[in-house]
Amino acid sequence: MDNDIKTLRLRRGKEESLDRFHPWVFSGALAEPLPEGLEEGETVRVVSHDGRIIGVGHFQIGSIAVRILDFADTDINGEFFAGRLSAALRLRKALRLARPDNDAYRLVHGEGDFLPGLVVDIYGPTAVVQAHSPGMHFARNEVAQALVGLPDVGVRNVYYKSETTLPYKAHLDPQNDYLIGGFETSVATENSLKFNIDWLRGQKTGFFLDQRDNRELLGRYSQGRKVLNMFCYTGGFSVYALKGGAELVHSVDSSEKAITLTDANVEMNFPGCDRHRSYAEDAFKFLDNVKRDEYDLIILDPPAFAKHRSALRNALRGYQRLNAKAFEKIAPGGIVFTFSCSQAVSREQFRLAVFSAAAQSRRRIRILHQLTQPADHPVNIYHPEGEYLKGLVLYVE
Ligand code: SAH
Numbered sequence: 001m002d003n004d005i006k007t008l009r010l011r012r013g014k015e016e017s018l019d020r021f022h023p024w025v026f027s028g029a030l031a032e033p034l035p036e037g038l039e040e041g042e043t044v045r046v047v048s049h050d051g052r053i054i055g056v057g058h059f060q061i062g063s064i065a066v067r068i069l070d071f072a073d074t075d076i077n078g079e080f081f082a083g084r085l086s087a088a089l090r091l092r093k094a095l096r097l098a099r100p101d102n103d104a105y106r107l108v109h110g111e112g113d114f115l116p117g118l119v120v121d122i123y124g125p126t127a128v129v130q131a132h133s134p135g136m137h138f139a140r141n142e143v144a145q146a147l148v149g150l151p152d153v154g155v156r157n158v159y160y161k162s163e164t165t166l167p168y169k170a171h172l173d174p175q176n177d178y179l180i181g182g183f184e185t186s187v188a189t190e191n192s193l194k195f196n197i198d199w200l201r202g203q204k205t206g207f208f209l210d211q212r213d214n215r216e217l218l219g220r221y222s223q224g225r226k227v228l229n230m231f232c233y234t235g236g237f238s239v240y241a242l243k244g245g246a247e248l249v250h251s252v253d254s255s256e257k258a259i260t261l262t263d264a265n266v267e268m269n270f271p272g273c274d275r276h277r278s279y280a281e282d283a284f285k286f287l288d289n290v291k292r293d294e295y296d297l298i299i300l301d302p303p304a305f306a307k308h309r310s311a312l313r314n315a316l317r318g319y320q321r322l323n324a325k326a327f328e329k330i331a332p333g334g335i336v337f338t339f340s341c342s343q344a345v346s347r348e349q350f351r352l353a354v355f356s357a358a359a360q361s362r363r364r365i366r367i368l369h370q371l372t373q374p375a376d377h378p379v380n381i382y383h384p385e386g387e388y389l390k391g392l393v394l395y396v397e
Helices: 078-095 134-138 140-148 209-221 236-243 256-269 283-289 309-329 347-361
Strands: 006-009 024-026 043-047 053-059 064-070 104-109 118-123 126-131 157-160 177-180 187-190 193-196 226-230 248-253 276-280 297-300 334-340 365-371 390-396
Touching: 043 064, 053 134, 078 104, 078 140, 104 187, 104 209, 118 140, 126 134, 126 140, 134 140, 140 157, 140 177, 187 209, 193 236, 193 256, 209 236, 209 297, 209 334, 209 365, 209 390, 226 236, 226 283, 236 248, 236 256, 248 256, 248 283, 256 276, 283 309, 297 309, 309 334, 309 347, 334 365, 347 390
Parallel strands: 006 043, 126 157, 226 248, 226 297, 248 276, 297 334
Antiparallel strands: 024 064, 043 053, 053 064, 104 118, 118 126, 157 177, 187 193, 334 390, 365 390
């Protein structure tokens, strides 16, 4: 136990969710004004109204005041992070994700690995670290040291990328940079396919690892199909569709940069491939111009339409509109892979939006698969908010 850390007391009854291991202390649960001199990102001890120790965590200004790191009076230091990272690695080993034909996977998924505020993605010899909380920003060097110390992972370079993930009001000046090592290679392998990962300029850590299993499933449906991959970003679904034997694959993204990345990834896996074309266009406009029956496999993987609860209604309308357009155009016997990665949209709400789109199209539509995030993005059972990716595979007659 660390005697130097400050203690925050909860109001009576506010320990209930924490006693069920939910790792967030909301600011309204705190009994007293904050201790003098308490800084954002500091590690604090949380106690119940009558002084019982609940745990230790990172303090932050905002609606979530503390993110609990451990439900005990544990010292939060390099040893703590090394222990949590070893536990995260044990799980990934059980998942058999580190193989000669696969060296890209998520090693740390925030609350899902009992490290709220921290994301670590592994791309071969490079770990890309994102802090979502000031506490994890201050812990970044301990995390980086622990990463290179992990046996059998072979991390030699640690790139820190938190300029866009930290609360800007905290004035932390998080410069994106290598904490250890430097640039070595940007090519990672996923299920034998090669991807160029641009962690310097790309979105998130440079690649959406969370669609790995769903891309693999798509590959199995692609033989002989005419595929439209909307919101393609780095072209993950397109590459798997080509591997799966698609007759043609068209990739669409409104960002020119994304289209360049997609073209490069297709070229790296299928040099000189004439089955693929890409379009830098708005997805909604593109779908409007698609001819009926032009495609018989459509992927809809848009960005989070609702980043916050306040945007929920508009987001649901957006999903409905997008899916309705796909149902209107897809050939009979076609298959739609449709996704939502908005945390604020529940599985039921998403399904309802797709249902409304289906009804609007008046076509016979059946659900073949209900998809989610892969096992290297685990959901802490006490923190259901961690389940964010929802998908449906639909058969449209
Ligand atoms: N399917 C991708 C991830 C999609 S991320 C994968 O598997 O890796 C969302 C993408 O949607 C981003 O690349 C973004 O540029 C693109 N995007 C956002 N709004 C768009 C729009 N209106 N039309 C087309 N693309 C859009």
